Amino acid sequence: MVLRIEDVHLHYGSSVRAVQGCSLSVGAGELVSLIGQNGAGKSTLVKAIMGEVPVASGSITVDGTPVSSKSYSTIRAGVSHVPENRGIFASLTVGENLRLGAVTRKDKRQVAADIERELERFPILRTYWNRGASLLSGGEQQQLSIARALLLNPRILLLDEPTLGLAPIVVDLIFDVVAALREQGMTILLVEQNAVRSLEVSDRCYVLQAPGRVLGSGTAAELGQVPAVVEYLGFSPAEVVVR
Numbered sequence: 073m074v075l076r077i078e079d080v081h082l083h084y085g086s087s088v089r090a091v092q093g094c095s096l097s098v099g100a101g102e103l104v105s106l107i108g109q110n111g112a113g114k115s116t117l118v119k120a121i122m123g124e125v126p127v128a129s130g131s132i133t134v135d136g137t138p139v140s141s142k143s144y145s146t147i148r149a150g151v152s153h154v155p156e157n158r159g160i161f162a163s164l165t166v167g168e169n170l171r172l173g174a175v176t177r178k179d180k181r182q183v184a185a186d187i188e189r190e191l192e193r194f195p196i197l198r199t200y201w202n203r204g205a206s207l208l209s210g211g212e213q214q215q216l217s218i219a220r221a222l223l224l225n226p227r228i229l230l231l232d233e234p235t236l237g238l239a240p241i242v243v244d245l246i247f248d249v250v251a252a253l254r255e256q257g258m259t260i261l262l263v264e265q266n267a268v269r270s271l272e273v274s275d276r277c278y279v280l281q282a283p284g285r286v287l288g289s290g291t292a293a294e295l296g297q298v299p300a301v302v303e304y305l306g307f308s309p310a311e312v313v314v315r
């Protein structure tokens with residue numbers, strides 16, 4: 073397994089116990105989704121993987137090495153994060169944001185070709201290359217955020233609610249991009265509230281319930297056999313047509 077989370081507990085201060093005993097793993101080339109309602113602890117888990125929330129107990133490892141909050145260890149391990157708030161630099165142009173995505177890379181000669189790859193994936197970013205990022209719509213900013221994360225040429229891509237609040241046409245585009253990345257063999261952890269769309273594109277799925285506990289995991293067909301999951305989601309994952 074490339075990413076392994078074992079019996080992790082995560083707290084905010086002394087009173088909020090956001091995640092209590094979560095275990096999950098993502099294998100090389102797998103697209104794994106993490107679904108659950110508001111407040112289930114999904115974003116907190118992603119932040120902990122990125123070293124932004126300290127691990128109170130349990131372990132998070134990337135390729136067997138524990139992540140640490142001190143040294144950008146997760147980024148150095150090849151994990152790229154598309155945060156829930158998109159994290160783009162509003163005062164910079166689209167082009168400047170994209171170049172920043174590759175700023176830590178050593179293979180500088182390859183960067184121009186990789187930016188071209190992202191402009192082909194998201195043509196709107198070519199159109200708005202010189203535009204200030206703050207002037208983009210939410211859907212355009214999300215495309216910029218994903219393109220920038222991909223410019224790190226990550227080993228693992230973490231997507232935190234990439235379709236939240238976006239127009240249906242952009243939601244379709246983003247799920248198509250995620251499905252295409254999976255086809256290319258990228259290792260992905262996709263955090264989503266949109267359970268049906270996530271199940272459609274994923275190899276496996278974890279259903280998280282507050283406070284950060286795994287209610288069930290497996291393929292859509294396997295999850296359909298777990299009564300607590302069916303009750304929590306309000307539908308049977310077994311009915312979802314997996315791509």
Ligand SMILES: Nc1ncnc2c1ncn2[C@@H]1O[C@H](COP(=O)(O)OP(=O)(O)OP(=O)(O)O)[C@@H](O)[C@H]1O
Nearest residue numbers: 084088089090108109110111112113114115116117
């Ligand atoms: N910075 C914070 N300080 C204190 N409590 C927090 C903080 N961030 C999140 N929480 C709490 O931790 C719990 C898990 O929140 P989290 O954001 O991880 O859930 P989520 O599943 O990602 O939900 P959402 O879809 O709303 O982001 C919730 O009870 C939330 O109120």
